Amino acid sequence: KAGVTQTPRYLIKTRGQQVTLSCSPISGHRSVSWYQQTPGQGLQFLFEYFSETQRNKGNFPGRFSGRQFSNSRSEMNVSTLELGDSALYLCASSRMRQGNTEAFFGQGTRLTVV
Amino acid sequence: DQQVKQNSPSLSVQEGRISILNCDYTNSMFDYFLWYKKYPAEGPTFLISISSIKDKNEDGRFTVFLNKSAKHLSLHIVPSQPGDSAVYFCAASNGGSQGNLIFGKGTKLSVKP
Numbered sequence: 001k002a003g004v005t006q007t008p009r010y011l012i013k014t015r016g017q018q019v020t021l022s023c024s025p026i027s028g029h030r031s032v033s034w035y036q037q038t039p040g041q042g043l044q045f046l047f048e049y050f051s052e053t054q055r056n057k058g059n060f061p062g063r064f065s066g067r068q069f070s071n072s073r074s075e076m077n078v079s080t081l082e083l084g085d086s087a088l089y090l091c092a093s094s095r096m097r098q099g100n101t102e103a104f105f106g107q108g109t110r111l112t113v114v
Numbered sequence: 115d116q117q118v119k120q121n122s123p124s125l126s127v128q129e130g131r132i133s134i135l136n137c138d139y140t141n142s143m144f145d146y147f148l149w150y151k152k153y154p155a156e157g158p159t160f161l162i163s164i165s166s167i168k169d170k171n172e173d174g175r176f177t178v179f180l181n182k183s184a185k186h187l188s189l190h191i192v193p194s195q196p197g198d199s200a201v202y203f204c205a206a207s208n209g210g211s212q213g214n215l216i217f218g219k220g221t222k223l224s225v226k227p
Contacts, residue, residue, distance in 0.1 A: 043205075043217035105150075106157050108155075
């Protein structure tokens, strides 16, 4: 079955702009989480969505937001982009929120802010 | 405050030998641990996991050991192959929720032919 799909794969934006990234989870998976990967900080949790509701949020400013649709697809938005937002943004899906089930990652969106 | 630590940024091993990747954690509430492998420009790929009620889980060449009293886990790869060269991330979750994984910073494994 198809894996987690993230679009676009690469993106270049200018400081001050906003960006929307998309994630389609594995069919049947209802939990979608977003992570930011940077060389200095590693993989850091942004937020988690389940049944169209944000269930958890990491320690990121309010410029980072997201949503989940009824088909479990998710988008994340970053407004007023800063140079430090340049990173690989990864989406992960899992069948459930709880229980010992692994999360599967997409290939990520590489965002470069110039 | 880093709750999951991988203290070795890199590890080099000869093909055919054992690779041992280590991970320490500080939060005693973590009850599920996972290892992911990552190649450049790709998302992490799930390798193996272990619940806190176990001390060992094996899947082919990969074995994860958990020492709860020491808050330490390790991933053993035997025998190591050049295709295993990648960055390995240890991750932990709290309360069985896979939606919020806390990751270590990774260990880059190089397996030399």
